[in-house]
Amino acid sequence: MIKLYNILRCDAAEPWQVSFQDPATPMMQGIIDLHHDIFFFLVIILFFVVWMLARILWHFHWKKNPFPERIVHGTTIEIVWTVFPSIILMFIAIPSFALLYSMDEVVDPAITIKAIGHQWYWSYEYSDYNTSDEQALAFDSYMVLEDDLDIGQLRLLEVDNRIVVPANTHLRMIITSADVLHSWAVPSLGVKCDAIPGRLNQASLFIQREGVYYGQCSELCGTNHGFMPIVIEAVSNDDYVTWLNEKLSA
């Protein structure tokens, strides 16, 4: 079903897309800000180097400058070209580390969801809740095949069982695998976390707006690597409780 936020926001890959999908978490916003921050320096350096190259080619052409100088030292310029790049590197490193460490931070999560990679689908466990037979709420999430798609559903991205979570809530994702390496990645949420057999990886999520977010397995895991997408639906608290009750009583 097409909802308004699917049209307004870019929460899934689009044809001929350039640049990022729209951020839905503070993490993705941070990643985009850092990208712009670094790009600023990149553009300055690019123009400076091109300008310098052009000048050199112009002024030191063999016709203009047939007898080369034999200078091998220049203390001032050597200090300048050492100190100046170090300062630029610092301006890149400080926001980069700030972001890196804030991504590792776990803010007392309200819900823990375990994502398990399989060849070739994802399964999810909501370990905070038990069904009537004392089993953790768990389900598999398979890609919807092209022939089974409804109008408005995204080819190679839609799944039969979406993960549903409340928006504006601190979530903890535990990511692992049952067979080979997979990677749980959702661009709008700024998450790309390896799923490793025998190991639990952790990612924090705080989704700031309701919507449907699409991602894909991002580690080559075999022939159907391209056919194990991820769909996560952020809803209001009420809708989440309703969904949860349905799942638990089913």
Ligand code: CUA
């Ligand atoms: Cu699972 Cu690629």
